[in-house]
Amino acid sequence: MPEYSDMEMIAYTGSRVLEDEKIVFVGTGLPIIAAMHAQLTHAPNLYMIYEAGSLAPVLDMGMPLSVGDTRAARKAMFLKGLCSAFELTQRGFSDYAFIGGAQIDMYGNICSTMEGANYDKPTIRFPGSGGAGAMAANCEKTIAIMALEKRRFVNKVDFLTSIGFGDGSPDYREKAGVMGSGPYRVITNQALFGFDEKTRRMMLLEVKPGLTPKDIQEKVSFELVIPPVVKEMVEPSDHDLSLLRDVIDKDGYFLKKKVQK
Template sequence: MTERKNYTASELLAVMSGRILKDGQIVFAGVGIPLLAATLAQGVHAPGLTILFEGGVIGPFVVPGELPPSTNEQRCTRRANMVLPITDVLLLLQRGYIDVGFMGGAQIDRYGNLNSSFIGDPEKPATRLPGTGGGNDISSLTQMIVAMKHEKRRFVDKVDFITSPGFIDGGSSRADCGLIAGGMFRVVTDLAILDFDDDTKEMKVLALHPGVEPDEVRDNTGFDITIPDHVGRTDPPQKDELAVLRNLDPERLYTA
């Protein structure tokens, strides 16, 4: 038993993924953990980081306690540099202005393909999920960071449906499809940070979070995952990181 943690799994996700973002980057963020992480990064180590929202917003500052319900309402535009049509903000991805696309995920597979459309057979689904939104565009056109809970049912060998492409079937298959730019960069979970093998494009463990043993990752992953012998260790969330986060989301809408 590890010592009692003073943070929730969602807070851990936000902190760990926020650390991956670099100052000066242009980040296309979804609401929830991605937005919290990007805003956290701005407050802690990346003041020159710019957030873009799918609703058509460039460079807003989120007001603490007024987190937007989606990327498409007026709260997203607070202190923004520019608002523009949805199609045009998404076209910035295609043009190549965006460094990182950052979103959550419902189901992911060993090659980083994401499913947010159907659980089960798409022709007769057990669950019809809401769909891609801009997820397919973002993951098709830029480097991706995905933040999600590490559960066996979410980390599967092969997704039921590729909504947002990762490395498709691995190797060069992504580029072979015509997706010549972008790809999965990191997957951040409440157990570990994962990246992808340069050649096979299979997911592997880059670093384990504090108190997490390799078997815990294996047990919660639905496919054989490579964990190197000398796998890295992340530093636990710091007081200043948690303070910024709790100020942003005092009602814990996204960090409960």
């Protein structure tokens, strides 16, 4: 198999998760790359919502560098601004929310606000939700994307920015007044996770070739649900890498970033 980077593996796996004839609300960076790759391969009728207000733009001027990039508005079938974009999700017109974060727990709750015990004096202050909090609350399913590091996969998030299954109770999301079925997939450079239907805990689905479920568990602070059969992650082909490197992110704005070792 050809050599690929961690970011390329994340983007390619994100593409594999997306389906044709669906609508995905994308965040900046790897989610956009994954969605563009899916459009160019197995999901030509995948449509993207951008936070700045566009739905289903034609990205023939290249990859938008942010959700507010004017390229994300080109030939869009809907272009009415931020509030209208989120109204679409509240009306049930988004199958997936595709978001990132700094921390995630076993129930798919995501923190992108801060790290530390004191909100007023955090160890690290992150950029915050952007639109991710509303996306996780209103879109039908949430796909999270981040590097596999123990500091990110924590027992309890330091701040609940984007709602998942809360404390894992069956009616948590309903009582919280949010829509959608909640967390669906967590995509990393070394593993693909889903969620157990009964317990709502994070479940290991696939591991990178050469690794074992034990290797993945050692990089997660909480106990994973590990089924009897765990598949190997599909690796990107030369064609996939060519699309990622030479067509989508030609300047390596996002794909050349490194995962902290």
